[in-house]
Amino acid sequence: MKRLSRRLFLKETLLTAAAASAGSTRVLVAEDQAKPSRSPNERLSVAVIGVRSRGGDHAKAFDSRDDCVLSYICDADSAVGEKVAARFKSKPKFVQDMRRIFDDKSVDIVSIATPNHWHCLATIWAMQAGKDVYVEKPLSHNISEGRRMVQVARKYNRICQGGTQYRSTGSNHAAAQYIREGKLGRIKLAYVCTYRSRSSIGPAGQYAPPPTVDYNLWSGPAPMELPVRRKSFHYDWHWFWNWGGGELANNSVHPVDAMRMVVGLEGLGRGVLSYGGRVGLEDCAETPSVQVTIHDFGPMTVVQEVRNLKTASPKRGSTLIVGTEGYLSGGAGGSSVYDPDGKLVQKLSGPNEDHFANFIKAVRNRKTEDLNANINEGHISTADSTVAYPVITTTTTSGYSCLILSSTSMPLRPGIFRSRSTRSKASLASIPSPVGPSGATSTLLALRAIACRHESRMDSSSSITRIRA
Template structure:
């Protein structure tokens, strides 16, 4: 996009008009060309569950100068339906289709890509995109393992690309307001954050290995993951519950609440210690191929002693806190506590049972003393924020730049490593490696399958 802008500027011959070949443009027409350069052309990679939602949302921005030119998926099953979805939102403008994302990256007309692949593809897809000069919106978690997440940050910086991670809470006004409240001392010094992921997950069964469906390019689907025979219970969506491709619910829904917890604690560094325990309860391993735990408790400690707790419950459970929090966050401070459920929040002073501040209440309401909190700015939403960042070319305009996303993604990833190793681990945040634990260090990365290799030097 910057090349087109530079071209237009270099060919300007004056304010009265521009001559390109035999065609003359008035100053007004020249202004229209500059306006056209604000258009953002997208490729949408991964179009099933979450990918369908992103495709719908971004194609609805057609009136704001955003166009989905190409949709891409390794499974052609939904091509026709998704093309029509985008066309309906784009006044009949139908996107093309591709199976291999590299074909999308080769298209010079495409400014940015939206990535909603399985987790094990997030890093390589993002790095390839940056190398091809594309900006990136990538879903959470930003990466499948810690090492490749750092490579994503390096690629974004090296190629000066805008990379936004899909932690949508960063762009929700009420959540932004809650964070402003915490950071301004609304409940005193926040010493503990708790995230919850209580989502019912029943057995999805077990099946024998088989031949991939004719619509699926299985080699591309596997990509960087270790080769394994096709199995329908380890493929679409169920990939979440197998370590080679997913990260369990702690690394699926969990990253959103880990992100809010870290944000509320105002931590811009990694924790120094992590422990995690749990298991698969209520589901027989002979009846389901799930590898990741459906019940898991993780505790992370920062250098100053502050604590981040996280709990995953996939079986029968009650909710927590006054708001009935199942997927949300709790914060504990020296003067009180706060609950966040979805986009709503309430704060309680000391041991009082009635909230003294929260979403929908007046700015600074009943905070007491000289404390006040700022009302969050109006938000265009996470997708609009990404498009604004692409247009400005300034990563600081993003609500969740790739490094911010990486910092939060590390939390569930190292929690899962502690669970798998079965030990309390010490973490060196500066080098993003464990201290005196080679087994855990090996899980910070993976052995990549040729040719889908995340490079050491991006």
């Protein structure tokens, strides 16, 4: 394959996005846009892109199946990719450039576990080349990208599953059924948290990418920072906006997605209010180490909290759903129902389904309705998890600086999200922790008070960001 210059590569990237939006079929279009159902005796050829971390699990999952053959391992770091490829007896071919995979018409499935900034473009290119796609969470790097991915999947009739595997957990399906039957009453509040202790990534420096990394291919559609500020090249990209989205995008997507499935939540709600900052960690990272986002869904309020500081795990799990007839709490390991007085009513359980097997089933029967995590669900969950992005553009490690997002009466429908933001020196310690229904309510009131207090300092002309789901 002819090697492209970075300028030409980025030009093709923009043309691809334009083609997806405008409906052009001239860029990487598959000759057979909707392949017929395959015989159960025919093995599916699988390529995995990005294998340093979660992608290695993808490769193991597909390689372990009798109906699949692992044909390609792709990674921008040749040392990582070659090492992973050598583990498998099927002897998958290693490539650094994912476009070589898309050029191979024998490949049926592309599984993507790259850094976040590559999820959208790699998925679009793969579907345009006639491949079905399994893509890790978060589905996209921003809301607009997610919309394009959904549009392309529908246009080319591709099977695309998001890597939000909690949708295949039996206890979550049992919880959803319990709520659908009205046993929890009217749902008033859903609270999800992700407590994941992180260490400082160190001060900003001037580093070169590892010699085994093709930095041009690693950066792809994102800015190509030189010199690199972070000492640890791999993984710590999560904490910079150009490539990651902090813990909101990294892990909060999982409980948010499971909560949405359990309560049947759709869309982006009517407004969002968020505060947070990078506190407790002195380093060069950009994303918050603590953050609370409060979503207004009319009669229902959703609160999501992330902490990268040392914090004990919630005793009753990472998810709390409060209804008029009691509440439900739990997480990936199971859920329990309690009455309004806190007395245990029922423990919920059910058979789990292998998330990769669920994807393969849909690939063979061509029924998107069989997917547990259809691309559109992954898109909405990613959008709900990261909707606070428009105002969180900078953080500070001095004091307890917060970023306040004051939502107006303008709804989020599919339409316009109007927000005003300001920085407040309010101490995080002075804001109640949303550990339950009363905590969430008091936090919301406290934040509204802070927002009103600083209203006179805000620019009267609101910034407008389109976040159509």
